Amino acid sequence: MKKTLRYNFRIKPTPEQEAKFIEFGSYARSVWNLLLSENMLRYQYDKTFVFYHEMAGLIKDLKKFEEFSWLKAFDSAAAQQVARDLEAGLKNSFTKGRTQQFPTFKVSFKQKKLHNDSFRCVNNSNCIRIENGAVSIPKIGKVPIVLHRKLVSEIKTVTVQLSHGKWEVSLTQEVECKTAKRVLHSIVGYDINSQHTVVGSNGWYVKNPKAFKRSSTKLKQIQVQLSRRKKGSNRWHKTKSRLNTLHGKISRQRLAFAHEVSCSIAKTSDIIVFEDLNVKGIQQFNGHMVNDNVMGMITSLTKYKVELNSGIYHEIGRYVKSSGICYECKHTHKFGLNVREFACENCDLVQCRDLAAAKSIESTGENDLIAAGIVARVTPKSQKKSSTKTKVFESSKFGVGTEKKEAA
Known part of the structure; x- marks a missing residue:
């Protein structure tokens, strides 16, 4: 089984x-707004939407008009990718179980005070390739690239974006997953909170590094300096660049920490269980703490790394109670967030x-996976109690004829 992954290069x-x-980023934004307005007008007229094939034909027809001559300068495959993204956004906004809202218009970076336009090109006929330390991009040419790692496979798409004042390309490649395991030997559950980033049921935990809090003093100093500068002057631009660089450093520290933690978790056990946290709702109470703790990033990175290692990633329901339950007698308790240790009312543990x-x-x-038939507990030959507490599972849906078998 292959999985498509994304790798960023400077x-x-x-x-x-x-x-x-x-210029190409503004073209992509204009195509998005143009196709979105067409969809909104079509829906007002006959309650239907324009999807990818019709949108691709519309882009081709608009090139004939003088007002849309700029479409000829834009890469046609990149314009088609914008249509695919809009189609996905339209379908996700009406799919049950998805929390995405209806697509909105994109405004220019002058109005938002930041530049985050990007465009994506497709590798058709090997038009995107890396040769002699440079990546070739359609209608752009060869751009020097910093290859900090070797390519895994052939390039499928390339996305060009500006991140904290530095240009980056995001290359998508197909990676071969490891062979699926027939027998899964261990399962670990992880709790995410503010004090510790993750706490495992096996006793493993990681403290929150708080990258933003450690750099908050420096951030305040630069922001005060920026407020005293005359907007648009050379010193204002220099101070703005320093502020942008510091924000980029904090972002990279968070990403590096999330990769280290997720990689350690993925290699720890065959079955990884997390809780489905409402990160967006938690941000309303303490946004800086949640962003500094990279709660959502760790779960998303762990998910694909577990799948690469042929393990199982599972999330329990969002409204399933997990806090305040004694792990010996399963007695439930109610207390505030300031209580970090408690004594069980039933067993005094x-x-x-x-x-x-x-x-x-x-x-x-564990109970969810067994009830869904994804894993099945294997009955040991000997009924004697084992000295270890390792749970043995066997996958029942990885292939034909892999139902319950006796453990070796």
């Missing part, structure tokens, strides 16, 4: 190529709140 374009990137929640998540995830 590029160093010339001033002419950088101007071309900004003193336990850590986070560790108890992680073990509860593990138990709930």
